[in-house]
Amino acid sequence: MVIQALKDQGVDTVFGYPGGAVLPIYDEIFQQNEIRHILVRHEQGAVHAAEGYARSTGKPGVVLVTSGPGATNAVTGLTDALLDSIPLVVLTGQVPTFMIGSDAFQEADTVGITRPCTKHNWLVKDTDKLSGVIHEAFHVATTGRPGPVLVDIPKDVQFATGAYKKPAPEKSTYNPQVKGDNESIAELVAAIETAKKPVFYTGGGVINSGPEASRLLRELVEATGIPITSTLMGLGAYPASGKHWLGMLGMHGLYEANMAMHDCDLLIAIGSRFDDRITGKIDAFSPRSVKAHIDIDPSSINKVVRCDIPIVGDVATVLEEVLSIWKSRGSKTNAEGLTRWRSKIAEWKKINCLAYNGSTKTIKPQYALERLEALTKDRDRYICTEVGQHQMWAAQFLGFEDPNRWMTSGGLGTMGYGFPASIGVQIAHPEALVINVAGEASWLMNMQELGTVTQFDLPVKQFILNNERLGMVRQWQELLHGERYSHSWSESLPDFVKLADAFGAKGILCKDPADLDDAIMEMLNHDGPVIFDCLVEKHENCFPMIPSGKAHNEMLLGEADTQGVIDSKGSVLV
Amino acid sequence: MSALHIKKGSTSHSAYNLRPTFSDVEERHTLAVLVENEPGVLARVIGLFSGRGYNIDSLTVAEVDHTGHLSRITIVTTGTPQVIEQIKAQLGRIVSVREVHDLTVEGRAVERELAMLKVAGQGDKRVEALRIAEIFRAKVVDSTLSSFVFEITGTPEKIDALADLMRPLGLVEIARTGIAALLRGD
Numbered sequence: 001m002v003i004q005a006l007k008d009q010g011v012d013t014v015f016g017y018p019g020g021a022v023l024p025i026y027d028e029i030f031q032q033n034e035i036r037h038i039l040v041r042h043e044q045g046a047v048h049a050a051e052g053y054a055r056s057t058g059k060p061g062v063v064l065v066t067s068g069p070g071a072t073n074a075v076t077g078l079t080d081a082l083l084d085s086i087p088l089v090v091l092t093g094q095v096p097t098f099m100i101g102s103d104a105f106q107e108a109d110t111v112g113i114t115r116p117c118t119k120h121n122w123l124v125k126d127t128d129k130l131s132g133v134i135h136e137a138f139h140v141a142t143t144g145r146p147g148p149v150l151v152d153i154p155k156d157v158q159f160a161t162g163a164y165k166k167p168a169p170e171k172s173t174y175n176p177q178v179k180g181d182n183e184s185i186a187e188l189v190a191a192i193e194t195a196k197k198p199v200f201y202t203g204g205g206v207i208n209s210g211p212e213a214s215r216l217l218r219e220l221v222e223a224t225g226i227p228i229t230s231t232l233m234g235l236g237a238y239p240a241s242g243k244h245w246l247g248m249l250g251m252h253g254l255y256e257a258n259m260a261m262h263d264c265d266l267l268i269a270i271g272s273r274f275d276d277r278i279t280g281k282i283d284a285f286s287p288r289s290v291k292a293h294i295d296i297d298p299s300s301i302n303k304v305v306r307c308d309i310p311i312v313g314d315v316a317t318v319l320e321e322v323l324s325i326w327k328s329r330g331s332k333t334n335a336e337g338l339t340r341w342r343s344k345i346a347e348w349k350k351i352n353c354l355a356y357n358g359s360t361k362t363i364k365p366q367y368a369l370e371r372l373e374a375l376t377k378d379r380d381r382y383i384c385t386e387v388g389q390h391q392m393w394a395a396q397f398l399g400f401e402d403p404n405r406w407m408t409s410g411g412l413g414t415m416g417y418g419f420p421a422s423i424g425v426q427i428a429h430p431e432a433l434v435i436n437v438a439g440e441a442s443w444l445m446n447m448q449e450l451g452t453v454t455q456f457d458l459p460v461k462q463f464i465l466n467n468e469r470l471g472m473v474r475q476w477q478e479l480l481h482g483e484r485y486s487h488s489w490s491e492s493l494p495d496f497v498k499l500a501d502a503f504g505a506k507g508i509l510c511k512d513p514a515d516l517d518d519a520i521m522e523m524l525n526h527d528g529p530v531i532f533d534c535l536v537e538k539h540e541n542c543f544p545m546i547p548s549g550k551a552h553n554e555m556l557l558g559e560a561d562t563q564g565v566i567d568s569k570g571s572v573l574v
Numbered sequence: 575m576s577a578l579h580i581k582k583g584s585t586s587h588s589a590y591n592l593r594p595t596f597s598d599v600e601e602r603h604t605l606a607v608l609v610e611n612e613p614g615v616l617a618r619v620i621g622l623f624s625g626r627g628y629n630i631d632s633l634t635v636a637e638v639d640h641t642g643h644l645s646r647i648t649i650v651t652t653g654t655p656q657v658i659e660q661i662k663a664q665l666g667r668i669v670s671v672r673e674v675h676d677l678t679v680e681g682r683a684v685e686r687e688l689a690m691l692k693v694a695g696q697g698d699k700r701v702e703a704l705r706i707a708e709i710f711r712a713k714v715v716d717s718t719l720s721s722f723v724f725e726i727t728g729t730p731e732k733i734d735a736l737a738d739l740m741r742p743l744g745l746v747e748i749a750r751t752g753i754a755a756l757l758r759g760d
Contacts, residue, residue, distance in 0.1 A: 111614060112614075112617070115614065115617060115618060115621055116621055116625055119669065120668075120669035120670070123613070123614075140669055145667075173610070173672065174669050297663075297667065298663040298666060298667075299660060299663035299664045299666070299667050301663075302656060302659055302660070303660055303663075306656075
């Protein structure tokens with residue numbers, strides 16, 4: 001029945017790991033060929049792989065794991081998906097209903113444990129309700145603000161036969177509002193017409209709304225000529241080569257993007273949630289702007305920053321309405337104001353905030369990413385990352401032209417996300433070039449998935465910027481803790497080339513900038529999984545940076561700025 | 575409850591006032607939350623309050639519509655207007671929550687609480703306890719030669735007042751239900 005429900009939901013791939021409490025479902029999987037099961041090496045890997053699959057396709061990712069440890073291992077992935085609004089349906093086995101509560105073998109209170117880290121969850125005790133709950137799970141995961149859901153299925157319920165129901169989403173009681181309020185939309189259009197210094201601030205919600213939302217966003221940006229910046233999660237909604245692109249904003253965002261946020265008079269937030277990595281010091285956040293906010297989740301509005309023009313609705317639906325009012329009114333922007341605003345932005349751009357000191361002796365991580373970008377940008381490319389300095393450099397130095405091409409752990413900041421996510425992406429796009437930009441410490445957190453990669457012959461490229469440090473931790477210790485580098489170096493690292501060899505993958509070591517291009521080409525030309533161990537400068541810091549507790553216009557641009565910049569109040573922030 | 579058809583969202587008919595209010599003064603609000611009566615639903619609501627650091631001053635819950643499987647949770651909470659709006663939006667986000675009403679802003683509400691007070695004592699104090707109970711229209715629901723159990727229904731303030739008077743007269747135990755509330759009128 002579970003498999004039938006998945007088929008009716010259009011599922012083609014399940015990421016999972018078997019165990020005692022899900023054996024009946026695995027038995028059904030064995031007896032069919034329509035749904036492909038990808039065997040991971042750890043349940044956390046299954047959830048991240050499903051996230052990669054979901055983020056790169058727009059379809060929900062499906063996970064199947066057993067009770068107890070299977071379910072608890074999935075918790076990090078569920079929390080990651082909740083914070084980044086990734087639609088997932090996770091099916092967990094549970095001990096039989098008559099043993100629930102008895103501390104049975106491999107029993108855990110899965111719905112209790114996962115209640116705060118799922119959008120919704122269900123424990124199904126009645127086989128007749130099983131198919132209906134699974135269909136509802138898909139509906140909830142993908143409707144409104146997407147998110148992970150979990151269905152806990154006791155083993156006796158899996159064995160029993162019951163009445164099967166077809167999907168009927170129209171009968172669901174969960175129907176969030178998608179259409180924005182017309183009055184507020186008209187108010188937004190009027191504000192755009194008069195603004196002298198407007199800026200778009202877009203986020204992951206544009207990606208989640210679907211490709212149509214990105215298309216409409218591009219149309220609106222071109223129609224108005226308003227500069228646009230994006231959060232980490234929103235990269236690709238507007239192309240990096242677009243002429244109104246400011247680059248990413250936030251803690252390690254670009255100088256021009258953050259200065260535009262600080263000085264603007266109209267801030268149009270679209271599918272973004274004013275996360276603390278974005279806002280910096282709240283009291284000093286964009287102090288002189290009128291703030292409009294389009295979001296499908298009413299709780300995102302006014303949560304952190306007071307909003308003047310709130311619009312609850314789906315991004316694509318609302319943008320369509322904005323454009324139609326814009327066109328029907330024959331609207332024009334404040335041309336004189338915008339020209340002055342653009343020349344101001346051009347001045348900020350001249351600062352060239354991403355500049356770094358090159359080297360002919362060691363590979364600078366920024367240089368490695370510049371070369372990776374130059375050698376791969378014209379390919380059918382998907383990028384994943386782990387979490388840390390390399391993630392920020394990847395966001396700064398790689399250009400994203402389309403949505404769904406960039407998979408990264410934004411909200412939760414999960415080290416170990418990127419490698420399994422790259423597996424999920426490659427499964428969904430077998431012909432594409434899938435690269436995981438990683439740090440050596442993050443990558444080791446889920447390195448067991450090398451087994452998955454070689455078993456399914458997935459040609460994922462693991463591009464490891466190896467500084468033998470927890471680079472971001474080291475950077476903060478340098479800035480905040482008197483250069484006392486407590487446990488932030490990676491000792492006893494493996495020989496990554498031999499490690500790749502041991503699993504049957506290809507390993508490449510590169511430590512000389514002069515060899516880098518050839519080594520990257522060797523990686524790209526190899527038809528199979530590659531671990532690329534790129535030994536980079538060990539003490540490079542990631543700039544620009546808004547230090548904790550500081551405002552957008554107080555960015556640090558390089559090493560010279562960093563002495564005593566974070567006061568005692570800022571140092572308690574993360 | 576069927577007369578209250580308020581959609582979730584930002585329309586002018588919304589229960590959520592998305593236009594910001596700029597006060598930092600803490601307010602006390604009574605919220606009525608209609609939820610699907612399913613296992614764990616109360617844990618979802620309480621978990622939201624504890625997980626996000628909101629206050630619960632009072633909470634009552636009971637099924638109100640058996641055929642529709644609906645329960646009504648009445649929550650009294652305090653916070654700045656921004657926090658109150660956020661609480662309502664977060665409650666509205668829970669999949670099993672059907673409706674959220676802020677009885678403090680939607681109109682005047684009747685608020686009632688039931689309490690039982692056990693007062694032990696003999697002689698004059700016992701007579702005085704009975705006399706005060708009569709003034710407050712509290713009923714005697716259990717009596718022994720040395721104790722009474724009084725039942726009282728009223729506003730929380732009225733119950734507080736009765737408890738204060740009974741304390742010197744031998745109040746040994748008190749059980750309160752928390753507030754139930756309905757909007758006045760139709």
